[in-house]
Amino acid sequence: MVSGMRLLTEDRFMEKAQAYQAVLFSRGVDVNIEVVNQLNARFLRLNPDMALCVDASGLWLCGNGMKMQPDWTAEVPRLKRASLKSEMIARACHLSEKPAVIDATAGLGHDSLLMAHLGARITLIERHPILFTLLEDAKNQAESDPFLGQVVARIQLVFSDSAVYLDQLIARQQMTDVVYLDPMFPQRDQHQQVQKKQAQVKKQMQLLHLLLPEQGEMDLGDHLLVLARKIAKRVVVKRPRLAVFLAAQQPDHQWQGDTCRFDAYFNENMY
Structure with missing residues (x-):
């Protein structure tokens, strides 16, 4: 409590x-x-x-x-500009196939909203009761929006610890197309030359950092990658461009952007 x-x-x-x-x-x-x-x-x-x-x-x-608050209405202009060709996340998660995606690191839900707009069926997992309630409120408000209503219909919110949720899928041998991971506190490679002056964290993320301290409620996602690889055709991890590999596991493929990249891990046995 x-x-x-x-x-x-x-x-x-x-x-x-x-x-x-x-x-x-x-x-x-x-x-x-x-x-x-x-x-x-x-x-x-x-x-x-x-x-x-x-x-x-x-x-x-x-x-x-x-x-x-997770302002999903403010994301509408971005969604209207987005396409399967223009969005790197669409290529990384193979959204052209309209996959079932488990977003195991919910954050503010913006990436899930984008993926749902591009056709994916999303299960959005969040364990912190306050953040989950904020996400639920955002989804409820979006349902009455003429544009967002059809998008959020493809998003299911689940109040659960992601590790527990993935463990349950493993126990039931229940597979999914994609597990998406975007850890809030990605570790940076100390051997890479990272700029000392980095852009200020957005106000929304500053407050999330207060709610979810790195040493405590939040984790770095390493163990989630291990679990996700057991039940997904592909696991996609969003990282800062110069960050180390999650759980020190080298990906099978990468999509590189100016500030971030997507590391993909493929389960060949499921293709």
């Missing part, structure tokens, strides 16, 4: 806040509702401690003067 988390809201959103409180409690998060006069940018700057907040747009994670 996660306890002591504040859930900030204005009086007019109290009913909505209580509904989120009940959902979070059912997932092991005990939040305390605090009513504030105005839940605005000034309030967040003056109250930098991490908390949850509820307003007209739903549930947010806030901290350090910022707030974030």
Whole structure:
């Protein structure tokens, strides 16, 4: 049980806040509702401690003067520009075949949203109850969007530890087309020359790093690769361009971009 988390809201959103409180409690998060006069940018700057907040747009994670939620609606312009030919992830995951994809490192769900738009059937796995609830809220809101509704219909959210989920598939000998891994904290090769000045982490990811510390709730994904290779035709790992191989396993093929790459591991016995 996660306890002591504040859930900030204005009086007019109290009913909505209580509904989120009940959902979070059912997932092991005990939040305390605090009513504030105005839940605005000034309030967040003056109250930098991490908390949850509820307003007209739903549930947010806030901290350090910022707030974030997986804003799938904001991804629509990117989706409308995307095609099977233009997106490297489409080639890496063989999306032209409309595969069944398990995204075992959910994050904000943006890559899953893109893959679903390009025709894949996605199972999106997330174990952290707060992040799962944020993703669920994003999916629920997207369902009423004329463009996104048909996209998110191809996404199934599963509240589970990815390692446990993959272990269960292995035990049942239940195979899938693709397992997709995008670890949040990829290790970098100390022998590679990596620029010292790197782009600032986006605000959304900064808050996720507060929620999912590297030493604790989050992992680097190495063990997931080992499990995924047992039940997938191909495992695709998204990495920074100069990062070391996940679990020190050399991929069968790579797709290289300017800032990132996709490492693919093929299960020849399943082709």
